Amino acid sequence: MAVGRALLFLLMVSALVSPLISPVSTSYTKPCLPGWVLFNDHCYRVTPEKLTFNAAEAFCQGFAHRNGRGHLASVRNNQENGFIVNLASSSWTTATGGAVWIGLVNVRGFRRFYSSEIVGNG
Template sequence: MGPTRTLRLGLLGCLLLVPRLHGQDPAACAWGWVLFEDGCYGFFPRELSWRRAEAFCQRFGMESHLASVHSEEELQAIAALLASSRSGEDSQEDGDEGVWIGLHRPLGSRRWLWSDSSEVDYSSWHRQPGPRRRACAALRDTADFMTWYSDACADRKPFVCKSGI
């Protein structure tokens, strides 16, 4: 079985497991996903633009989007997931590649928004972006994923999805 077929079967398995997350066993997440409070988090090493990564996450259900972050504890849980998911890789090889999260500034807006429409009630900016800066947020690889930075939404990066349970 080739790597493409294996990837497709793995993704199909994730899609089939997601309905079990809604209403049945609140302590269970799909294989490879991590539970934190009211959500399951999955890391996807495939590099996509922010918009394509958001569309990919939405395939897991109505309550699935790129990850929103509402506390330091939630950010630590995501950082731990990323550290364990990437432990076999040399993530410093290409510099700060970053990992997409759901924070973005829509075209023509000065406000940052989460892709799941939740309130922006927590931030962990490395440097607060200026009004003309790039409009999508990523976790900084070189900061152990504990801070974020703005980058061009068209850049391709791995990403973290969040699915409500």
């Protein structure tokens, strides 16, 4: 089994949830729903699901937002990378080992990684 297939955690990202949703509690930062964390106008969530990369991406796409469907997180800069590392680290448990999926795809024949948001997944 490939190391990547053994990852126990996934990280998903969704652009801002509709501003029409009213918060029921102040224990989270709007416009993100409970269990999600806001960073640079995107909502992030770590979930303890053991899924393949494709299943994790499909799971994320089940979360709709005003700009389309959710996706696994794609790191675009150092600040976002640091945020994701901190979020994954703070969510670490012995059950998951702290592993996370992010939205990078290695397209066969190209020897480069691309965001799953632009490579036929949504």
